[in-house]
Amino acid sequence: MSDLWRRAPAHVAAFVAVAAKAWRMQWREGWFWQVGVIAALTLTVPVLLSARALAGPDEQQAARFAAVAGTDNYLAFAAIGIVVFTWVLTTMQSVSIALATERRLGTLGVAWASLAPRMLLLAADAAGRALAQAWFGVVSFATLLVLFRFELSVAPLGLILVLVTGFMASLAVGVVLVGFVIRYRDAGMLAATLLMASASLAGIAYPISVLPEWAQVVGHALPLTWIARGLRAALVFGNAPEAFLAAGVLLGMTVVLGIVGWRLFGRLERAARRHGVLEAF
Secondary structure, eight states: OOHHHHHHHHHHHHHHHHHHHHHHHHHHHHHHHHHHHHHHHHHHHHHHHHHHHHHHHHHHTTHHHHHHHSSHHHHHHHHHHHHHHHHHHHHHHHHHHHHHHHHTTTTTHHTTOOOSSSHHHHHHHHHHHHHHHHHHHHHHHHHHHHHOOOOOOOHHHHHHHHHHHHHHHHHHHHHHHHHHHHTTTTHHHHHHHHHHTTTTTTTTTSSSSSOOOOHHHHHSSHHHHHHHHHHHHHTTOOHHHHHHHHHHHHHHHHHHHHHHHHHHHHHHHHHHHHHHHSOOO
């Protein structure tokens, strides 16, 4: 333990350096801006158009939505849901993408030949990529706000806390998944499928209270659910205590998932070395 604390400043410096490098590399890519704008439009606008269509020409269905969601501001509710989903999905996958990039370049073993923990370096690379890609969420939400002109009721501190803890929880999920990717080369598609499937249980386009009880239980175990819940509390309902609750739950999930992911990664990484598939792709 004393050795760990002695090396902590160097580990922090390594994390910051790797994250900054990944951040700069993402922003310097010429395609990054064009693809980002296109993706922000194509992934989010159809969801809002569908929500408006379901409300009817005179929004006669909005009252039914308000009865279960607690608000008739269905456009803001749906906008937050789809933006959260795309943001969290890219953040969760950033750890696997960082691994795949090093593996594809054949530098995975060299990159980890240092005193810094391997997972720390991988998480730093992922964090830098995810921070750069967070602009997808900003562009998406700003676009929807301009096009559909829905109202917001903002709780600033709650918003910040949910964004920070949501980002950390999303990376922690990525740490859990990346162990399987490094050991089983085809696990990337499985991880993506599981992440996509979680949207139906997290209440992206509707309140999870309309789901069966078993689905609600599963949904409440997902970070995605609490990120959406916290951001809706902070942006739609202006409910700071509810946003604080979501941030607290997300912080707890980050700690638990981080510990589980760290240990799981260590075991699966050693197994990958034994089977000679560490840098195979």
